Amino acid sequence: MSKQGAAATGEGIDWWSILTDRAFLENPYDELKRLQALGPVHLDEASGVYFVLGHRAFLKVAKSSELGRDTRHWKNGWTAPDYRVHDPVGYRLFSEFQPQMINCDGAEHARMRKVYEPAFRSQAVRDVGALVEAEAAELLDAMPREGTVDFIEAFAGPLPLRVLCKLFDIPQSLDETVARWSASLIRIGDILMTPDQKSEALEALTEFKAFLREHVAARRARPGDSLMDLAIRAHDDGTLDEEETLTNLVSMLVAGHETTVTLIGNGLLLLLRHPGEMVRLRADRNLLRTAIEEFLRMEPGGNMILRVAREDVEVEGTLIPAGAPVLGLVGAINRDPARFERADEVDIGRPANAQLTFGSGPHVCIGAPLARLEAHIAFSALLDRYASIELAGEPEWRLDRLNARGLGRLPVRVGGAA
Template identity: 55%
Template sequence: MSTTVNETSWWDTIKDTSFLVNPYPQLKAWREQGAIHHDRASDIYFVLGHREFTKIARSPKMGRDTRLWRDGWASPANQTKNPLAYQLYSEIQPQMINVNPPDHRRMRGVFEDAFKPAAVAAMATMIEAEATRLLDALGDGGEVEFIERYAAPLPLRVVCNLFEIPAEMDDSIRRWSDSLIRVLDIMTTHEQRQEALEALHEFKAYVSGLIVERRKHPGNCMLDTLVAAFDDGTLSEDEALMNLVSMQIAGHETTVTLIGNGMLCLLRNPEQLARMRADRSLVPSAVEECLRYEPGGNMIMRVAIEDFPMGDIVIPAGSMVLGFIGAVNRDPASFDDPERFDIARANNPQMTFGAGAHTCIGAGLARLEGTVAFNALLDRFDRIELAGESRWRLDRMNARSLEYLPVRLGRSV
């Protein structure tokens, strides 16, 4: 196992605009120095190798509870040093992605049936209807901004439909998600944290009202599952609210990046787009390749519960470990010709959904949304081309997403 130690903090590099626009050359260079890197300045372990990340992500000795992070956000020292961050991270804490066993199993168990393959397959008609509605609004096409008109509204509506949240809430939920998606980002300023805390309070007040109303008028959707888990004591009030808030955010922003980043990959590789159009059975593997090649999340986190030996190093208990997914997904030890975008890639163990106990519960739904989104677009338009320069969002470090993707769409009939 190779470990690199250098004196310059990687944080400075990963905040740099050129890294945010295209992180891959730097990630490749770093991975070539070693599969794991200990950044002395921040005391964070970065993981760049696919085999190493898989092992770490799957290990029960590695959790996601940031309260165990030595000197981290939730440490007693931070309570006086940075009370705003302490309050924010304490309030977002009680949800499945932030807890270790046994709480993790208890919370995840509430939603597991709703995300089983048959339940997800049954969502296809609803997703297709949403895609059709958005495509109808595009008329005969022409030049459109793809993110605003298609990639962003589709997943938002889908995840809201799961909880029967009405369309008039779309703008508020987008605004709240937009503020909250940054909270785990080191680029977050004091003002953004303040804004995130306000967004969190508004969001929680809204979902709290939703639960009260639902109790009066029960139905048969994921909101009822959540209410039942609250009422039978499986989830506390805070856990019910935070899991619902976080499901909205996790299920929305990430899938926007799958459809948006994926579309960009296909537009930059028109021969692959043509191949997908000619053979629709390739759409699911194209979605998988989009997830590998342009993952919407740059990093996946773990906090060591116990000392974790890895090759010739030991990651001490309480350490923050961050997998650089852009490096992991292009590791030549696990992927043939990793820099090539290939929609028919045979062996693609991409790590964009993470792995182990916390692996994304909504992965099946996200894959289905990607497949429906691309198929519906191909059905509607014969011509799909890049219409200018796309722009990455540069105000966030963890979520890798496009703010602008101009596309030219046309139909022959």
């Protein structure tokens, strides 16, 4: 086995030009199919990043104990000796964003994740259903009975934000501020960030933590059983230190918001572009569960999933050395023809849908059950409210981020009581 192995295929690919190209950000799938046909794993010599496009290959990456999510193991990453000198803002941003479960592995990761797992177990998530239904109904009541509306602005954007803020006991008056912080911090997942984006994200992180520090202190005086209370109890009993408490809260609010916005928005766009599937779903609401998995597969809310090799590891004949970053390209992984029949076709009844939008292995998204519940309630309420939902213009994808894949605008024309 050679050191590069299968990674040698596709040499000369300008990965970062592709990933930052406007056309790719709007529709990556044709280009991803071309790259996937060259092999499941590729090394970008210029950056040292290994790109994974195959479903089987990425499952190995996600589940292997030799690979993790702790970027402190990245050989030439932000912990490299000269990084602090060359990029002090970036170093401060990544170091202050580090102490949280998504960025740790092994026992450190398990210790933090255990704090929040009770809130995302089946019964606990089901108990949130009434809250989600009430928020969805309020937003739908504010939308026109007939006419044109931007679905992202009116519904998909505010719904998960309102739910999360209620769960964390954050007043609705802060919705716009939390959304602004979230929009800045979500770019940390882009890998490539401009100096201005790093400064903006650091400012948002500093402000967010300062707010949460005061919010936690106030909430401690009136304890309950919310997500916030889980965090407070874990801090008070020594399971989490203060920075871990604050950074995990920031991350859950940011990721929990963006994940569900993209799931609801991208999912509706798929139905609008495949009206036969919309008719099928209206006729049989039992298909909602599999429909949501198909939305996640066909239009994932993220382009990339990051892992870092803690030790040398072989993936599909390629030796990935310790310290190397690995990026799973989700749009290719979820449409791998070696894993999915009719991989490029939308089928809301697709059985055994092995999509990997939420990842896999120890770092599988902890909030995935909540995102699925919110999407299920959102689509049920939407189809109950409107007999007709159609595109009313060209959707606009957000082009200010490389990883989080979502719509900035989705104009729809709604009408009629369902």
